[in-house]
Amino acid sequence: MSLFTEIILSALLLVASFFALVGSIGLVKLSDFFKRLHAPTKATTMGVGSILVVSVFYHALVGNTFHPREILISVFLVITAPISAHMMAKAALSLRLKKRPQCPTDETPDPNEDDASQPQPDSDL
Amino acid sequence: MIATVILISMHVIGLAMLLALYRLLRGPGVTDRILALDTLNINAIALLILDGMYLKSEIYFEAALVIAMLGFVGTVVLSKYVLRRDIVE
Numbered sequence: 001m002s003l004f005t006e007i008i009l010s011a012l013l014l015v016a017s018f019f020a021l022v023g024s025i026g027l028v029k030l031s032d033f034f035k036r037l038h039a040p041t042k043a044t045t046m047g048v049g050s051i052l053v054v055s056v057f058y059h060a061l062v063g064n065t066f067h068p069r070e071i072l073i074s075v076f077l078v079i080t081a082p083i084s085a086h087m088m089a090k091a092a093l094s095l096r097l098k099k100r101p102q103c104p105t106d107e108t109p110d111p112n113e114d115d116a117s118q119p120q121p122d123s124d125l
Numbered sequence: 126m127i128a129t130v131i132l133i134s135m136h137v138i139g140l141a142m143l144l145a146l147y148r149l150l151r152g153p154g155v156t157d158r159i160l161a162l163d164t165l166n167i168n169a170i171a172l173l174i175l176d177g178m179y180l181k182s183e184i185y186f187e188a189a190l191v192i193a194m195l196g197f198v199g200t201v202v203l204s205k206y207v208l209r210r211d212i213v214e
Contacts, residue, residue, distance in 0.1 A: 001127075006126055006127050007126075009127055009130075010126060010127050010130040013127075013130050013131065013134050014130060014133070014134065016134070016171075017133070017134040017137035017138055017141075017171075018137070020137070020138055020141045020167075020168060020171055021137050021138075021140060021141045021144075023141065023164065024140075024141035024142070024144035024145050024164060024168070025141075025144060027144065027145055027148050027160065027161065027164055028144045028147055028148055033154060033156055033157055033160075036148075036157065036160065037160060040145075040160060040163065040164040040167070041163075044141075044164055044167050044168065045167065047171065048167050048168075048170055048171045048174075051134070051171045051174055051175065052174060054178075055174045055175075055177065055178050058127070058178050059178070059183060062181055063181060063183070065183075067183065067186075069186065070174070070186055070189075072190065073170065073174075073186075073189055073190055073193050076190075076193050076194070076197075077167065077170075077193060080193075080197040081167075083197075083201070084163055084197055084200040084201060084204070087200065087201050087204035087205070087208075088156055088159055088160055088163070088200070088204050090204065090208055091156050091159070091204040091205075091207035091208045092154065092156040094207070094208050095154065095155070095156065095207065
């Protein structure tokens with residue numbers, strides 16, 4: 001493996017692990033669940049995808065066997081990450097909607113019933 | 126040189142897994158824990174691929190693929206359970 005490809009693969013690997021670390025830092029540091037949902041589902045997916053691309057070229061250059069099948073994991077992650085994020089958002093939303101206070105019930109009686117039940121002062125005149 | 130970079134990347138991914146483990150143990154809600162488990166799955170895939178690169182072996186690909194598929198199914202099943210309290214519909 002020449003020095004040039006080694007430098008390129010090393011830089012891509014460092015960027016990928018940096019993105020994975022950013023995803024986990026966002027998972028810990030952000031304040032709300034719906035904010036925390038963004039970090040791992042986007043940054044970590046990109047980091048792992050870059051690591052898989054590096055792995056394909058590394059095995060092609062070191063072992064002299066080019067197997068692009070590891071792209072399969074990357075494609076699978078890219079397809080399934082938004083689906084799982086959507087499912088988790090739906091679950092969190094249902095939990096939050098269960099905790100929401102109910103609408104105040106209508107205590108005041110209906111004005112039409114009120115008129116009917118009131119004694120009519122002019123009726124016996 | 127790239128062997129050193131692979132070692133550094135493995136340490137960084139390990140740090141990311143520790144942060145996700147903190148959220149898994151600490152997380153205030155059940156959905157936070159599901160999200161932390163999903164992140165741990167994806168980071169475990171990255172660590173397996175890096176280990177395969179470090180040992181120059183290709184047998185870790187199948188393990189990573191299985192972890193990816195089972196991790197997705199696990200996340201969907203846990204979210205469904207929180208949503209409906211019922212997995213089989």
